Amino acid sequence: MGEAKWLSDDEMAAWQAFLTAGALLDRRIEEQLKSEADLSHLQYEVLVRLSAAEGGELRMSExxxxxxxxxxxLTYQITQLEKAGLVRRRSCAADVRGVYAVLTDAGRDRLRRAAPGHLGVVRAHLIDVLDGDQLRSLREGLGEVVRRLSGG
Known part of the structure; x- marks a missing residue:
């Protein structure tokens, strides 16, 4: 393996800002969702993905x-959401190993009630802090990271 290419001062500052901003924003989101909707950030994202899916359901692996x-x-989170009545599981008729997570009416209602507060935190601590050029750069830069890490 070759010699490590150390980060320049600017690169280190960018890396540290990314880590700190991500951790602080995630903490704020967790606090808001827990206090206002009794959901974790991951549980909220599960409900968002299910609500956007056709029929309000997705295969667990997807x-x-x-x-x-x-x-x-995910299995743990689905179990917690299932206990709360926000999702249910459904077996796949075509594949006995396949299981779907299905959004319930109560889950849709919880998401509808949680969304305004969640969006308020995201706006106040990220979107409205940056100008249009900064948002575009963030979207493009992090989008490229996601593409490369996803193999796309």
Missing amino acids: LAGSVVTTKSG
Whole structure:
């Protein structure tokens, strides 16, 4: 393996800003969702993905990929959401190993009630802090990172 290419001062500053901003924003989102909707950030994202899916359901493996978590991590979250009556599981008729997560009416209602507060936090601490050029750069730069890490 070759010699490590150390980060320049600007590169290190960018890396540290990325880490700190991500952690602080995630903390704010977790606090808001827990206090206002009794949901974790990951649970909220699961409900968002299910609400956007045709019929309000997704295969668990597809859902795990879209919320970027492990299958076991997703299984735990789905179990918690199921206990709360926000989702249910459905077996796949064509594949006995396949399981779908299905959004319930209660889950759709919880999401509808949680969304305004969540959006308020995202706006106040990220979107409205940056100007149009900064948002475009963020979208393009992080979009490229996602594409490369996703193999696309």
